[in-house]
Amino acid sequence: MKIIRNRSVKWKITLWLTILMALLSGLLLVFMLTISRSVTTRTSMNQLSQTMRGNAFRIAYTDGRLQIDDGFQFYLDGVSTLVYSRGGALMAGQLPVSFSTDESFENGSMRTITAGGNRYLMLDLWIPSGWEDGVWLRGLLEMPEDRYGTNNILRVAAVALPLFILLAAAGGYLIVRRSFRPLDQISATASAISEAKDLSRRIGLPPGKDEFSRLAETFDSLFERLERSFEAESQFTADASHELRTPVSIIKGACEYGMKYDETAEERKETLEMIHRQAVKMSELITQLLSMTRLEQGTELPEMAEVDLTALAESVVGEMAADYGEERLRYISEESADAAGHTDGAGDADTAGHAGNAQTPAGLYTIRGDAALLTRLLRNLIDNGFKYGRPDGHVWVSVSEENGEVLLKVRDDGIGIPAEHREKIWQRFYQVDPSRGETSGAGLGLAMVSQIARLHGGFMSLESVPEAGSVFTLHLPEKNFFNFM
Secondary structure (H helix, E strand, O other): HHHHOOOOOOHHHHHHHHHHHHHHHHHHHHHHHHHHHHHHHHHHHHHHHHHHHHHHHHHEEOOOOEEOOOOOOOOEEEEEEHHHHHHHHEOOOOOOOOOOOOOOEEOEEEEEEEEOOOEEEEEEEEEEEEOOOEEEEEEEEEOOOOOOHHHHHHHHHHHHEEEEEEEEHHHHHHHHHHHHHHHHHHHHHHHHHHHHHOOOOOOOOOOOOOOOHHHHHHHHHHHHHHHHHHHHHHHHHHHHHHHHHHHHHHHHHHHHHHHHHHOHHHHHHHHHHHHHHHHHHHHHHHEEEEEEHHHHHOOOOOOOOOHHHHHHHHHHHHHHHHOOOOOOOEEEEEHHHHHHOOOOHHHHHHHHHHHHOOOOOOOOOOOEEEEHHHHHHHHHHHHHHOOOOOOOEEEEEEEEEEEEEEEOOOEOOOOOOHHHOOOOOOOOOOOOOHOOOOOHHHHHHHHHHHHHHHHHHOOOEEEEEEEEEEEEEEEOOOOOOOOOO
C-alpha cells in the first residue's frame, strides 16, 4: 500500500482500472461457463422431451396386450425409453448399465436424479388404455458433463484474458494520460509562474464544461487576482516611499535644526506646528493609500444598498458649508443647475443661493451604492473645487438625470484646468500646479474619485473653461437601482 501511495495519480487510476477489468473479466468467464452449462442442460431436456413424445405416438396397450410400432426407438441419441406396467413392472426396454432406482412415476414431470453415481434426466408419460388401465413410458438421459466445452472455454480464457487485461491497462493509461494533459498544463504553468515570478502568465485552456476547464478558469482568476494584489502592493510601496520622502525630510530637518540651535519659544512653536502639519499630511496620505489599495485588492468591499443621492448630496453640502461658508457652497436643484451653468463670477453665488431653496423630491434619484464611498467622492470633489479655485470662489452641487444616467455634478468658478492636464488629473499624485506646496494636497483625491466611480459601474467626466471654472460629473448608469458588478 505504501508503494501505491507514492505513485502518481495516473498510475493509481490505471492500476484500479486494470483491477476492475480483471474482476469484470473473471465475472464474464463465470457467466460464460454458467450459460454454457445452462444451454447444455436445456438442449438435453429438449432432446429427451422430443424423443419421448415421438415414442408415445408409436405405442398402445389394448386388451392387456402391448403394441409397439416399428418406428418406436428404445435407444436414440442417448435417450433410453422403458415401458412399465401400471404396477411398475418393466415390460420392454433395457435399463442403463449400473442404473438402479425406485423413483415413483410422475406423469409429464421432468426431473434430475442420481443413480449409480451418475446424474440422469427422467421423464414419465402415462399411456392410458380405457378408464383404468395403461402403461408408463419412462425416458432416461445421462446428463452430459460437457467437460470438453468447459475445457475449451478455460483454455481460450487462459490466453485471451491476460492479453485483454494487458490491452485494457495500456489503453487505460493512454486515456488517463490524455485526460490529465490539461492538469499537466496547469501544473507546468504554476511551476513557471513560481520559478519566473511572472504573474502575468495564464493557463489559457479552451473554454469548456469539464472539471479541468473549470479548474483552469479558477486558477487563471486566482493568478489575475494575485497579479492585481502584487501590483497594488508594489504601487502602494512605490507611492508611499516616494510621497513620504518629502514630509519625512522636513520633519527630520526641523528636528535637527531644533537640536542644533537654540530657538526662541516662538520659533519652537513654529517648528512644532510644521512637524505637526507634516505628520497630519503623512497620516492622511497613508490612510488614503491604504483605502485605495484595499478597494483595488477587494479586501474592502463596497456595502451596496439603496441610497437617496439627492439626500446624500444635500447632507454633505450642509456639513461642509460649516467650514467653507453657506454663501460659497450650495446645493442647487436640477432646474436651477442649468441656469447657474450660464453665469460667471460672484453672481453665481446669489443665483445658486436662491436656487437652493427649490428642493428636489426625496427618493427621485435613488440608486444602489455605498453611501460612505459616495460621500468620500463628493467630499473630495468639493475640497478639490475650493483648493484649486479662487480665494473667494464658489462651489455648486447638483443631481440630475440625462440620457438614462444619474449625474452628480460639482461645479466651481475657479481658474479652470488646461486641456493638456485633463486626462492626467485622474492619476495618482498628479498635480496641475505643484507650486502650491502644502495646500495642494498629495494628489490622491481625484484618483480615489475615479476609483469609486468605477466600483459603482460608472465613470467621471470633466468640463473646464480656463479662467471660468470646471464641472466634475459622476455618471451612474440606470436610474433607480442599477446592479453592482
